[in-house]
Amino acid sequence: MADNNQGQHKSFYEEGGKGIMSWVYTLDHKRIGLMYLVSVLLMFAVGGILALLIRLELFRQGPTILTAHQYNQVFTLHGAIMVFMFIIPAIPASLGNFVLPLLLGTKDVAFPRINIFSYYIYVIGAIIAIASIIFGGVDTGWTFYTPYSTGSGGKVIWMVFGVFVLGFSSILTGLNFIATIHKLRAPGITWSRMPLFCWGIYATSLIQVLATPVLAITLLMLIIERAWGIGIFDPAKGGDAVLFQHFFWFYSHPAVYIMILPGMAIISEIIPTFSKKAIFGYKAIGMSSVAIAIIGFLVWGHHMFVSGQSQFASMVFSFLTYLVAIPSGIKVFNWTATMYKGTISLDTPMLYALSFLFLFTIGGLTGIPLAALSVDVHLTDTYFVVAHFHYVMMGGTVIAFYGGLHYWWPKMTGRMYNETLARLACALVFIGFNVTFLTQFILGSKGMPRRYYDYLPQYQTLHQVSTVGSWILGLGFLIMVSYLLASLKNGALAPANPWGGLTLEWQTSSPPPLHNFEKQPNTKIGPYDYGVPVPPKKPGTLEGAVHGTSS
């Protein structure tokens, strides 16, 4: 990770000191973001390998490579790792940490010490949660439903306590970003001139701060219930098992938006940059993020249509769930409209953004039948639900995350990756994903229940197709790992602005200096003012182009 093309400036890699200690004690948001990035990618790899094991087990009827008990533990760990250790911190804490202060034209996040503190809490929480598998495993599923989770064998307390600790990391990141966005914007970056990534992260942070404490107290009650049998979630003792579900989903449904909003935030940056066109409906996209955050708090009951909650409550939750479709739809239409008559270049980040549009739309649309009371009764706990949330979470957030990773990779590392291999990997991921999960919609609608170790013969073909899809997906990610690692050593040096973007991070060198900007960045031009002052140049040849460093 050598010097950037401008030569005279040192990057934060050199300025912040060398050696492992310069990372351990760092307060620099860029280094903390990178440490988060390595950690979440590691978690993604572990969770991904577990997913491959699940798919492999389901390749044939009957036992294949795992026992039924191991299978339960593997899907629990897959869910817990992917949700709590990968996808929730993935975009905000890694890419967000690195990019948010750059986009706002500031030197750091509001509270750098809290930032590094949150990272260590994350590491400790992850270690505690994963330790549960060494000491006996957990087979409750990532939702820890009572009464099974209070009575089942295994190390539920370890896992739950780990998730409890991870929650604090999430709260502190959200708190830090809220304060940063409110108070640390550079002069000229008003609320209505803030890049849309910041709006998305802001909405995400609000949910992190307001929902996660409820998860914390819920998990604490679950631990106490399991340890001392207080009975608050135990109907036999006069408690209420459904209360746990209410509490859990009061966090975990908004948490779905903690996952998807940052993904949408990345897409809002990639699409204008690669269409060289002003974003269509800036205010609508920004406000729809906040609208999703608010409505997201009022729909948790749609996870509980078959739990025995009152029919009236179900009706209200169903109606409110439909409402979420409106801001989501606004976003999709605005992104599409942004591309209309734009000068589109199909570089890898844009390919991911287009994949996102396609997959997220499928994920969103299949949510509508699930929000319908009568249909949901048929589809609850089937593979249809599994496919739906994988289309939103993986087809949406994870694809957007990798789009963002490719988009900001030159900024973060100062190196370009191999574009051909990157496009190939993107194509494999896209194809593999659809082969894996489109089949699961069919499986689910035919009645295949989720979390089952075995199945009836009529489901075998579709399960096999799905498993083959998971291999294509795995291959795509393997290729990605190889060319990204290779780029660190042999990649071409990245220019300051490889994509011709107008947001502030492209005004500083790649990688940026320790204090982010050598001089106050130029905020006179809005983040999406494409085409007006300087005609766009061809991507990849943007030495000093667009608004560059002139001040």
Add this chain to the structure above:
Amino acid sequence: MAQAVDELKHDHKHDEHPWFFHHHFTDVQQQFDTAKLGMWTFLATEILMFGGLFVAYALMFSMYPEAFKAGHEHLNVNLGVVNTAVLIFSSLTMALAVRSAQTSNKRGIIINLLITIACACVFLVVKYFEYSHKYHEGLLPGIFYSFPTDYVPHIEMYFALYFMMTGLHGIHVTVGIGLLTWILLNAMKGKYTSAYYTQVEMVGLYWHLVDLIWIYLFPLLYLVS
């Protein structure tokens, strides 16, 4: 050359920054406002965390009002009143400590913080006597409930909530004592003046929240009817 001079000036200016100023802020006021916003956000998370317990309380109380009534009769209302008074008084001294910091009154900060810490300790000592009384009587939650006479169905649920709510609050009081001691030590070193009192104010906000939560816990647990 001109650039070098500029850089020198910049470095010089950097040295003149007061000890509490962090380089990534534009000025001291911005730093103070940011800290305050962060603290209020944190307080919101605290309210939501306790909110879960309040919801659980509301649900269980609506299901078993008799058990909650029977349960609260085992509590000593007088001790609860004493603790409420002690905490409200400590909120006053905390506010006075912040005021003293704003007016650079070092002695005022130290005395008021000492009183606040003393009140917090009194609160915990009273709580200790209340807890040990219940321990000896067997009025404990869940599997530990062993009070022999006058069993009202689901009375354990009341004690489960009693111990969880007051326990979590007690942890917050203990953390508060740590924070108060930390700013007391800083105050003794003369760190807080009208130019910088952010830490005193933030700990003050936290302490007021701890008091506020108790003001809700007291009637819910001690004054059931």
